[in-house]
Amino acid sequence: MPAVPADPALRRTAMIQPNHSPSEQEKDAKRLQRAASAVLYTALVAVALWTMRTFIPAVVWAAVIAIALWPAFGWLERRPWLGKHKLLLAFSVTAAVGLLFVVPFAIVATEAGREARDMIHWFQDVLRSGLPMPDWLNRLPTGSRQIASWWTENLAMPLESSPAVQKLHGANFIAMTRHFGSRVAHGLIVFGFMLVTLFFIFHAGSKLGEQLLAGSRRAFGSEGATLARRMADSVRCTVVGLVVVGLGEGALLGIAYGIAGVPHATLLGMLTAIAAMLPFCAPIVFLGSALWLAAQGSMVAAIGVAVFGLVVVFVAEHFVRPVLIGGSTRLPFLLVLFGILGGAETFGLLGLFIGPALMTILVVLWTDWVR
Structure with a gap:
């Protein structure tokens, strides 16, 4: 029990002063207010985002x-x-x-x-x-007869009466x-x-x-600020990996187009660079160029463009791009691949950058859990 002052005047003052320690009702009221504020803030943010x-x-x-x-x-x-x-x-x-x-x-x-x-x-x-x-x-080792038959029935005749074209009315x-x-x-x-x-x-x-770092630190502590930095680094490395590798593939294959005699080699190299920024999309351009060369009778040039393009894409996709994307963020190659492809499938083009950031969160949370 608190000591009672000996002086009567001090005793009367102590009896008049109220007890400032919060009661259980006040604590419950503050908890209710905090919960109501959280619900209100969440609803306002949801409405704003909607x-x-x-x-x-x-x-x-x-x-x-x-x-x-x-x-x-x-x-x-x-x-x-x-x-x-x-x-x-x-x-x-x-x-x-x-x-x-x-x-x-x-x-x-x-x-x-x-x-x-x-x-x-x-x-x-x-x-x-x-x-x-x-x-x-006609010189294909297998399937030439079937392909020739389909081509004659659908493409060799005037396309106005072709069954394959009539479907596109x-x-x-x-x-x-x-x-x-x-x-x-x-x-x-x-x-x-x-x-x-x-x-x-x-x-x-x-x-x-x-302000963003301060908000993350206030909401989630120092771990939240660190996680925000890691996510930003992951997004930055992903952009660098996609753009740099895409430009490199476009430049190399643009030179190959010029040597092989493909028309508009510079334009095709630019299209290849844009396609190469998306995983495994560059073959659409250089294989199409190889088919055009083959249709013109340049089989050696067509095989050269196809083989060179496959080598460039294999090295870029399996070695260079994972190192650029996962090096700074310390992501394993498999998680880099899952992040890029899974993110693209789930979120579209934005998923190319969101996916590796989510994989970074997964690695950070796992590291903290097993620590």
Whole structure:
């Protein structure tokens, strides 16, 4: 029991003062308030995310690009002259990112427009007279008879009366065209909002990164801040691995196209680089080029392009890309592969970067659990 003061005046003062220790009812009320606040905050965040659900892909793309470029942007931001003009710096970097995406597609569209007239004439001739079967198909060791029979029944005759082409009637073609046009329009809208979001992220500068780390540290402790850094490193390494390997494959195969005599070798090398940024998509381009060479009768060049492309893709996909993606984040090769392919299957193109980050979380949690 507390000691009672000997002085009567002090005794009366102690009796008047209330007991400041919280009662059980006050503790229960505070717990209820905290639970209600958590429910309210969760509901508000859910409603806000649902409201901006259409623009979430643009925000995530902007975050991925910002994470990948953050070291370079931070270096520019620390320069004396650029640091005083953050608005101009953010606009310049965002414009450079936009041009990096727009210029290759503009080149592809320009080249396609130049070749469109010849392609239309070729397609009209094929509709009237059919597509002759290449001679090399008759020299195949197996299956040449079956392939020749199918080709004669479906492609050698005028394609206007071909059973294979009649299935692609006007209604289906119009529906496919509308669907493709809507997807292109949606992609352009997402791209525009991505650039706007990226500009504001860069304009916020290093303060935004500090706030995100402080929020992670306050919500999850020091482990949460460390995990956020590891996830950012994983996303950055994934972007570097995909982009650098894609550009390398495109450059090597572009040289091979030029040596083999494939027309528009530079354009095809650019398309190969874009396709190589997606796992196992580069063979679509270089095998198509090899088939074109074979159809022209250049069997040696076709085999050379196909073999060289398969070697380049095998080395890049199985050795270079896993090292670039998993080296800094210490991810095993199998988890890198699962993260890229599983993420792409689950989340689309964004999954290429989200997947390895999720695998990084898995490795960190496992390491902390067995420690």
